[in-house]
Structure formats: structure tokens, C-alpha cells
Amino acid sequence: MDLTEQINQLEADLQELGSLLEKAERKGVQAVLQQEQRKVEKEIAAKRHQKEQQARRDADPAAASRAAYTAKITNYGWDQSEKFVKIYLTLKGVHKIPSENVTVNFTERSFSVLVKDLDGKNHQMIMNNLLCPIDANDSCKKIKTDMVLIMCKKQMAKKWDCLTQVEKQSKEKDKPAIEETADPSDGLMSMLKKIYSEGDDEMKRTINKAWSESQEKKLKGEDMMDL
Known part of the structure; x- marks a missing residue:
């Protein structure tokens, strides 16, 4: 049975329900018939919408392939x-x-x-x-x-904190690895070594000079403490 026949059958059911409702005298029966009427009306509306969509697809075959995307x-x-x-x-x-x-x-x-x-x-x-x-x-x-x-x-x-486990793992991966027991001076030393190894001769002389002056100050401080 195609959509047109289905709609015709539903419309016939709706007409008969209307006739029965006119003859019904008890409120309970009327309520049941009215509920069934609304149900059939919704089915008719859905079938008509379906029929319209089918007609558009028939008129434009390319629409079916677009809808499948x-x-x-x-x-x-x-x-x-x-x-x-x-x-x-x-x-x-x-x-x-x-x-x-x-x-x-x-x-x-x-x-x-x-x-x-x-x-x-x-x-x-x-x-x-x-x-x-x-x-x-x-x-x-x-x-x-x-x-x-x-x-x-x-x-x-x-x-x-986020929607998925993948997002959580990504956030944890992006966090810098910091050891709580690490000496802060170790990080500075590593940075200076990197700059020294990658720097030119002038940069190396500057770092050597700063390092020598730092050591001299440290030694003088220790001598003062001994006094």
C-alpha cells in the first residue's frame, strides 16, 4: 500500500470516528473517541509530510544523494x-x-x-x-x-575537568615535568650550559667572566665567615 492509499484509509477512519463521536452520549466514550481522533490526525499529518518529501526527491533525484551525505x-x-x-x-x-x-x-x-x-x-x-x-x-x-x-x-x-579521557591525557602530557625535590639552581646551571655551548666566542667569554667573578665573591664570603 503506497502513501496515498494509507492517507485515504486514515482519512476514512477519521470520518468514521467523527460519526461515532456524534452518536456517543457517555463522556467516557467521547473522551476515548476524541483521543483516537487526535492520534489519527497526527498519523495523517506525518504521512502527508512523508509524501511531500518523497515528491521532492522524485522531482530532484540529486536531493537523495545530498540527504545521504x-x-x-x-x-x-x-x-x-x-x-x-x-x-x-x-x-x-x-x-x-x-x-x-x-x-x-x-x-x-x-x-x-x-x-x-x-x-x-x-x-x-x-x-x-x-x-x-x-x-x-x-x-x-x-x-x-x-x-x-x-x-x-x-x-x-x-x-x-574535561569531557573525555583523551582530553585529560592531553592536558597531563602538556604539563611540565617538575620534580618537587629538584634544586632550583640545577635548572639555572642547565640553562647556562646550554647558552655556553650554543653561544659564540664573545658570549662564552662573558659567561666565563661572570662565573669567575661569582666564584671570587663566594670565596671572599667564606673567608669573612672564617674570621
């Missing part, structure tokens, strides 16, 4: 509360497409987002190796104007 979502930001980590995905016009076109899957350490048929293409984001475990069942999505909000429920009320 999937772009990576890179424009996002994040913050957090005590219970949730919130990721904000900026997607212009996302609130105008059917909500079922936006799907989010959660696991304990990841989430993936797929937005179908927005501006002629799909949009996807996959975030693996989250910094801390999340509760997949209590995590959710919210669609706002030009934005998809991903709500990751924390398993522990702990502040996240």
Missing part, C-alpha cells in the same frame, strides 16, 4: 551541574524538522547523535571515552531553537 558536528560547547554534563550542539533550523529525525544513543562511557535530513544532509557526532561513567537510562536530549541539548546524567556528583 553525513556531516560531522563540530560546533558545540558544554557545561555541567551537580547531576548533569550538558553538551550544546548548534544546528540552525533543527527545531523545524520532525523530532524523530534527531536520535541520541547513550552508553556508560559514550553518546552518539544523528540528525537526519537537515538542510539536505545528515549531521552526526560521536563522543567516546567520556571522562566519567554516566547513567544511560537517565540521560536524554532536548531540542531547542537552533540547538540540540544533550543531558548526560552523572553516576557520581563529581566535577568534570
Whole structure:
């Protein structure tokens, strides 16, 4: 059965429900019939939208290939509360497409987002190796104007320093390795040795002179202490 036949069948069902509603006298029965009417009306609207999309694809065959293209979502930001980590995905016009076109899957350490048929293409984001475990069942999505909000429920009320383990490792790698027991003068000596080895003759003479004067002052200080 094609979409046109499905729509005709639903419209016939809706007409019959209207006839039954006119004859119904009990409020409970009326409420059930009205609820079913709304359900059928939504199905008809969805089928008509689907039919319009199909007609556009038939009129422009290239649209199907464009819709199949999937772009990576890179424009996002994040913050957090005590219970949730919130990721904000900026997607212009996302609130105008059917909500079922936006799907989010959660696991304990990841989430993936797929937005179908927005501006002629799909949009996807996959975030693996989250910094801390999340509760997949209590995590959710919210669609706002030009934005998809991903709500990751924390398993522990702990502040996240970053989103993923990879980011954490990158930050730790960038930190300078400083030994707490290291003598500060060792760093200065290493720097002077490097400058001496790479410097010209004039630079070497200057360093030698400064070193000699420093040693003379040190020796004079020690002699004064002996007195």
C-alpha cells in the first residue's frame, strides 16, 4: 500500500470516528473517541509530510544523494551541574524538522547523535571515552531553537575537568615535568650550559667572566665567615 492509499484509509477512519463521536452520549466514550481522533490526525499529518518529501526527491533525484551525505558536528560547547554534563550542539533550523529525525544513543562511557535530513544532509557526532561513567537510562536530549541539548546524567556528583579521557591525557602530557625535590639552581646551571655551548666566542667569554667573578665573591664570603 503506497502513501496515498494509507492517507485515504486514515482519512476514512477519521470520518468514521467523527460519526461515532456524534452518536456517543457517555463522556467516557467521547473522551476515548476524541483521543483516537487526535492520534489519527497526527498519523495523517506525518504521512502527508512523508509524501511531500518523497515528491521532492522524485522531482530532484540529486536531493537523495545530498540527504545521504553525513556531516560531522563540530560546533558545540558544554557545561555541567551537580547531576548533569550538558553538551550544546548548534544546528540552525533543527527545531523545524520532525523530532524523530534527531536520535541520541547513550552508553556508560559514550553518546552518539544523528540528525537526519537537515538542510539536505545528515549531521552526526560521536563522543567516546567520556571522562566519567554516566547513567544511560537517565540521560536524554532536548531540542531547542537552533540547538540540540544533550543531558548526560552523572553516576557520581563529581566535577568534570574535561569531557573525555583523551582530553585529560592531553592536558597531563602538556604539563611540565617538575620534580618537587629538584634544586632550583640545577635548572639555572642547565640553562647556562646550554647558552655556553650554543653561544659564540664573545658570549662564552662573558659567561666565563661572570662565573669567575661569582666564584671570587663566594670565596671572599667564606673567608669573612672564617674570621
